[in-house]
Amino acid sequence: MLLVAAKCLGGCMWALPVLTFGWIVSSCFVTYGIAVAYNHTFPDFPYISYTGIKPPEQGIFTITIAIGAVFLAANAEMQYLFIKKLFNEYSPEKKWRNINRAGLSLGMISGLGLLFVACFQVDTMKPPHYAGAFMCFGFAMGYAWVQVGITWKIRHFDVIKQQSRRTEFFVTQICQIVNSVMSTVLFFTFAVSKTMYNKGRDAGLGTKWDTLRPIFLVSTISEWLLTISVTLFLLTFIPAFRMFSHTRIEIDFISPHLANGDAPAENGNGQHEGIELMTST
Numbered sequence: 001m002l003l004v005a006a007k008c009l010g011g012c013m014w015a016l017p018v019l020t021f022g023w024i025v026s027s028c029f030v031t032y033g034i035a036v037a038y039n040h041t042f043p044d045f046p047y048i049s050y051t052g053i054k055p056p057e058q059g060i061f062t063i064t065i066a067i068g069a070v071f072l073a074a075n076a077e078m079q080y081l082f083i084k085k086l087f088n089e090y091s092p093e094k095k096w097r098n099i100n101r102a103g104l105s106l107g108m109i110s111g112l113g114l115l116f117v118a119c120f121q122v123d124t125m126k127p128p129h130y131a132g133a134f135m136c137f138g139f140a141m142g143y144a145w146v147q148v149g150i151t152w153k154i155r156h157f158d159v160i161k162q163q164s165r166r167t168e169f170f171v172t173q174i175c176q177i178v179n180s181v182m183s184t185v186l187f188f189t190f191a192v193s194k195t196m197y198n199k200g201r202d203a204g205l206g207t208k209w210d211t212l213r214p215i216f217l218v219s220t221i222s223e224w225l226l227t228i229s230v231t232l233f234l235l236t237f238i239p240a241f242r243m244f245s246h247t248r249i250e251i252d253f254i255s256p257h258l259a260n261g262d263a264p265a266e267n268g269n270g271q272h273e274g275i276e277l278m279t280s281t
Helices: 002-009 015-037 057-090 094-119 126-154 163-202 213-241
Strands: 249-251 275-277
Touching: 015 057, 015 213, 057 094, 057 126, 057 213, 094 126, 126 163, 126 213, 163 213
Parallel strands: none
Antiparallel strands: 249 275
16 A cells, blocks of 8 residues: 555655545545435434445445545555654654554554444444444544654654744644544544443434434534544644655565575675665655
């Protein structure tokens, strides 16, 4: 996914978060519109998952959300590589490198969760679908707070202290904090209200059309807002991705000397033999 993103976007890597946000949010609204048009769901705030359980919107929901999951993973990977390069050059502290790796893991798990949501329909495969939703939202919330800490750290690096970048990353820090707080509140609001609604419905206390209508609306509206909030966080990567001059993938072949158990050969510059594949310049 990194190779594809680098090849397609080149020096415009800042467009990746914009593309991801627009793709995921528009996918949800497109499948919602189709489901409502075919009377497959009601128009007043259904759960997002219930906008993609019948043809033709079912296939559209699956493929578009699955692609969105790949986009999410690509963003997490790009952000990881950006932070890794900064830490290698400006921070000798091992703990921050470990924090960056933890952030990558959280981002990848969140993307995997979204893939589960896309592939396992809520009406036929509830356990993996709900597990995917928890992975997507819960780990995305943790990922956001990790990035808040990392942004605070890199703002003290000389390369970020330049006047224009200092302002950009200060605004980025504020936006990340506000977004993370909103996502955390919405996540717990959605989790609690969803649980309360399900328990009330199973106990025969009412339906989403009468007694349980208020708690149902709290649950569905918070889910929509949480989805927008989680994907909106990706836009805070734009200042970092704008610093990319180019992205490359390096490939090294095993030297014949290594295959024979000898020390790796070096070229005239003191570097080991190998081939570097440039993906974009």
